[in-house]
Amino acid sequence: MSRLLEGKTALILGVANQWSLAYAIAQAFAREGAGLLLTYQGERQRQTVEGLAAELGARQVLPCDVTEDEELAQLAESLRAGRVDAVVHSIAFANREDLYKPFVETSRAGYALAQEVSAYSLVAVARAVAPVMTEAGSITALSYLGATRVVPNYNVMGVAKAALESAMRYLASELGPRGIRVNCISAGPVKTASARAIRDFSSILDHVAERAPLRRNTEPAEVADAAVFLASDLGRGVTGNVLFVDSGFQVMGF
Numbered sequence: 001m002s003r004l005l006e007g008k009t010a011l012i013l014g015v016a017n018q019w020s021l022a023y024a025i026a027q028a029f030a031r032e033g034a035g036l037l038l039t040y041q042g043e044r045q046r047q048t049v050e051g052l053a054a055e056l057g058a059r060q061v062l063p064c065d066v067t068e069d070e071e072l073a074q075l076a077e078s079l080r081a082g083r084v085d086a087v088v089h090s091i092a093f094a095n096r097e098d099l100y101k102p103f104v105e106t107s108r109a110g111y112a113l114a115q116e117v118s119a120y121s122l123v124a125v126a127r128a129v130a131p132v133m134t135e136a137g138s139i140t141a142l143s144y145l146g147a148t149r150v151v152p153n154y155n156v157m158g159v160a161k162a163a164l165e166s167a168m169r170y171l172a173s174e175l176g177p178r179g180i181r182v183n184c185i186s187a188g189p190v191k192t193a194s195a196r197a198i199r200d201f202s203s204i205l206d207h208v209a210e211r212a213p214l215r216r217n218t219e220p221a222e223v224a225d226a227a228v229f230l231a232s233d234l235g236r237g238v239t240g241n242v243l244f245v246d247s248g249f250q251v252m253g254f
Contacts, residue, residue, distance in 0.1 A: 003033035004232040009083060010034040011129060013064060014090030014142075015052055016045065019192050021142055021223050022090035023052060028224035029231070030056050034086065039064035039075070066091060066121035076128040085134050086231035089125055089141040092118040094157045100199055103155040114156045119163035126171050126182070135179035138231045141168055142223075143184040143242060145250055153199040165242055172240035181239035183230050188218030188246030213248035 010029050014022035015038050026036055036058035040049035042065060053061045062078050065071045094117075098110035122141050129139075145151060146158035147165050165184050172182040189204050198204070209217050226245045229235050244250045 003031075004228055004234065005029055005086070006033035008034045008085035008231070009037065009059075010086040010088065010231065011037045011039070011079070011084050012088040012090070013039045013066070013125065014088070015039075015049055017048065018052065019220075020090065021187060021190060021192060021220055022088060024220035024224040025088050025090065025227045026052075026056050026058070028221070028228050029086075029088075030058075032228050032232070034231075035059050037062060037079075037084070041065045066124060067116055069124075072124050072128045076131070079129065079132045082132065083134055084129055084132050085137055087125065087129055087133070087137075087139045088227060088231075089122050089139065091121050092142070092157065092160065094118070094155075094160065098156045099153065101155075103159075106156045111156055111159075114160040115163055118157065118160035119167055122164055122167050123171065126175065130175060130178065130180060133178070133180050136233070136236065137178075137180040138235065139171070139175075139180065139182045140227055140230050141182075141184045143186045144189075145186055145244075145246065147186070151204070153201075157198075168242075169240050176239060181230070181235070183235075183239060184242045185223060185226050185230070186242050186244045186246065186250070187223045188212070188249055190218055190220055190223070208247065208249050211249065211252055212246065213251065216247055218246055 012022055012026050015026055037060045038053050038058050039062050040046045050061050064075045094114040095110045098106050143161050143165055146154035147161035168182050168184050205217055223245050
């Protein structure tokens with residue numbers, strides 16, 4: 001069986017634990033022959049990511065706090081001697097209190113933080129990595145249906161994901177002449193550590209399983225395989241798109 005990412009190097013941001021979508025994507029990339037570069041945020045996360053990197057056979061683990069320009073510059077410098085074929089952006093954050101109260105009560109600081117970490121970081125990472133990306137490079141970000149529809153209790157994160165998807169389209173336009181493709185995967189709700197911050201998340205899972213055309217929730221491996229497609233030569237003609245991997249839930253009117 002051919003390995004779709006053989007000989008490619010992939011930078012994956014957001015591998016926080018074994019339940020994260022970024023970890024599932026890293027597993028799939030390793031299975032398909034990609035060399036992995038992983039990042040971590042802060043010393044508290046370093047040991048965990050280094051342990052996961054060892055399990056995955058990753059080549060390197062690099063520090064990268066996307067809110068710090070110095071660390072982004074350091075990431076770019078660390079990559080300068082090599083090349084990157086694929087980037088996976090699986091980073092998002094909002095204060096729990098801004099998720100638990102009505103959107104109209106979102107604080108100015110909380111709104112800015114969600115935008116900076118969840119949306120602007122894609123722009124900053126693309127700027128840092130694009131100079132070392134190959135002409136057939138791929139950048140993939142993780143989004144959610146809350147970017148375009150109102151999802152109860154998703155609040156400020158939905159607005160941040162809307163900005164992420166818009167940023168993806170502008171980046172696809174600007175980086176396209178270099179041969180770099182930029183896309184988003186809109187994954188269905190998945191039981192991850194970060195998803196627990198969404199109030200009544202279990203009810204969202206139940207609703208999707210009941211209403212989605214496939215009558216089930218999304219599996220992390222399905223999202224990971226879609227990421228493999230976008231990073232591989234099979235996805236060479238796809239850019240500026242949001243690929244839904246959600247058991248078809250996005251087509252339903254009610």
